[in-house]
Amino acid sequence: MTLQFSTDVAAPCGQCGFEAYHDLYASAADAVRLDETFAVAVTAERVGGMILFDRQLWGVAHVRPRRRVQRNGFDHFTAQIVLKGALAVDTPDGSRIVGPGECALIDMSQPMETRASQARVITLSTPRDVIEAAVPEPGRLHGAVLPQDRACLLTGFLRSALDEIPRHGAGDRQRLERVTAELLSLALAGHAPPAAEVVRTASEAVCRRRALRYIDAHLGTTPDDIARAIGVSRSVLYRAFEPRGGVASVIRSRRLARLRALLARPDEGGRISDLSRACGFSSVSDCSRAFKAAYGLSPSDYRHLRWAEGRPSAASPQGLAEWWDDLR
Template sequence: MSEIFSFDSAGIDPDEAFAQYRDLYASGADVERLPTPFFARVRSWRLDRTLLFSREYGGIRHQRRDRVVRDGFDHFVLHHVLDGELLGGPAGRSIPVRPGETLVLDTREPMESGAASVRLVTVSLARETMLAAIGATDDLHGHHIGRREGALLASLLRELVEQAAHLSPGSHAVVTRTLVDLLSLAIHPAGGPGRSDFYRQERVRREAVRCAIEAHITDADLSVQHIVGLTGISRAGLYRLLEPQGGVARFIQLCRLQHLRARLDDRAYDGRSLAELAPLSGLSGESHAGRLFKQFFSVSPGMYRVASIRGSQSPSVEAMSRRWDSCLYELR
C-alpha cells in the first residue's frame, strides 16, 4: 500500500508542532487547540479511491463549516476509536465515540471532531464506495456504529493499519470489496437493501474494466471496443457504467494517470524523465501527460515528484500536504 505521509509531534516545540499540524490539515479542515496538551501522530496510506489513517492526537478539534461549500469535497469519513474518546458529529451536535465504536461523517455537510486524547483509525471513502455498501447515503451523516454491530468492521480496520505497509497494489481491490461488505453489515445488521446490491455489482464491473485497462496500459490506442472484448460488457453497458466517472475516455485517462503517479512515487524511476515515463502509461507525450495530471490531481507531475522525493528523504509539511491534496482530489 502506498504511504502518503507520516507526522509526529514528538520532540517538536508544542506551538510549532501545532502550527505544522494545522498547516498539514489546512486543505480539509480548520484545526483549533483545546485546553488539554497538544500531541499528534499520524500515518496514512492510499488504496483504490480510499485513504487509510492511523492517528493518535489530543488537545485539538477539527471543524468543517464554511469550507464545505467552497472546497467541493464529496466523500465519507469513518472514525473508528481504538482508545480514549472522540467527540464528533455534525457541527454543533457532537456525540462521544468510545473504543470499539465508529462514527460516519459526510464531507458535504458541516462537521466537527476532537479529543483530549484518542487513538483511532480513520478511513476516507469515495461516495461510490458508500453507495456500494449502503445503497443510499442521505441519512448517514453522524451515523454511529456500536461495538457489537461493528465488530467485524473494527477487526478489519485494526488489521489494515498493521498490514498497510505490506499490502501490494494487487490486493487493494480485495481489501476495498471486503471493507464494503463489512461496512454494509455494520450499518444494516439484518441485511442491506437491494439497491446496495446493485451498486456493489456496478463496483465489481468497474474493477473488471480497470483491470483490463491496467493490463494494456501501454497501448495508447486502447479503445472502447477493446475493453468490450476484454470484459464482455456491452458497449452501451460500458458507457452507462462509467458515466458517473465522466465517461469511458476519462476513466481510461484516470487509470493511465494513476499508473504514472505510481511511477513518480517509485524511487527506481527517479532517473527517468516525464517524457520517458508518459509512454509507459499510454500517454502520448510529456506535455499531454503534464496537462492531464494537473487537471486530475491539482498538482503538476514535477511538483508531485519533488514532494514524493522530499517525503521519502526529509519530510516537510509542504511536501506532505501536496501529496495528501492530490489524494483527496481523487476522491471527489
C-alpha cells in the same frame, strides 16, 4: 503508499508541531489546538482506492465549516472508529460522543466538527460509491454512530490490517480494499431508508455517477450540457448534486483536481494558461483565484514547489491532499 506524521519529530522550515499539522490537514479541515496537551501522531496507508489512518490525538479539533465544504468539493465518507478515549462529533443534526468500539460516519460533503482530548482513532476514508452500494441514501448517515456490536468485525479487521499492510504491495492492497468494502457494508446493514426513498435516492445516485463521468470527459461543460448528455432535466440534475454544494461547485472541483494533477507531472511543461483552458477554465485569472482558494498556492507556485520536491515526502501536505483528491 505510506504517510507518517508526528509532532514529536521536528517540523520543516522552523514550524512548530501545530503549524505543521495544520498545514498537513489544510486541504481537508481546519485543525484547532484545544489546549496545551496538543500532540498528534498519524500513520496513513493507501488501500486500493481507500485511505486508512491510525491517529493518536491529544487536545485537537478538526472543523469543516460550510465554506470549506463548498470550496474543496470532497464527496467521500469517513468511518471513524474509536479504539481508546472518546471523540466528540458535531453535525448540523446534533452532537454525539463516540466511545471505544463505536464508529462515527461522516459525510465529507457536509459540515462537521470532531474534538479529541485524548483518543486513538482508526479513520477509513472511502469513495461515496462504496457507501451508496450499501445504503442508497448515504447522506442520512452523516453523524450516525454504529454501536460496538455492529462495528466489531470491521474494527478487528482494520486493526490487523494496520499491522500487516506495510508488508503488502499494490495488488494485495486492492484485495484488502474489497474485503474492507464488504465488512463496511455489513456494518451498515439496517441503515437503509424506507422503500419509497430508496427508489428516489438510488436514481439520484445513478444520475450523479453518469454526470461525473461526463464532467471528467468534458471539463469545459456546463450544467445544461450535462443534463442534455445524460438525459435528465436540469431540476433532476440540480437536486442530485444539492447535497454536494451544487453541480457548478462539483464541476469546478473536478477542473481544479485535473489541473493540479497536470502541474505535478515533471514531464508536463505546458504553459499554465494553456493547461487551465484544457481543464475547462475560460479565464486564467479565475483559474488562479480558484486554485489558490482550494490549495493555498497559485498554480505556478504549486508547480515550482512540486518540481523542486520531486515526489512529496511522507509528511507533505501536497502528498496527502493528492490522496484525498483521488477519492472524489
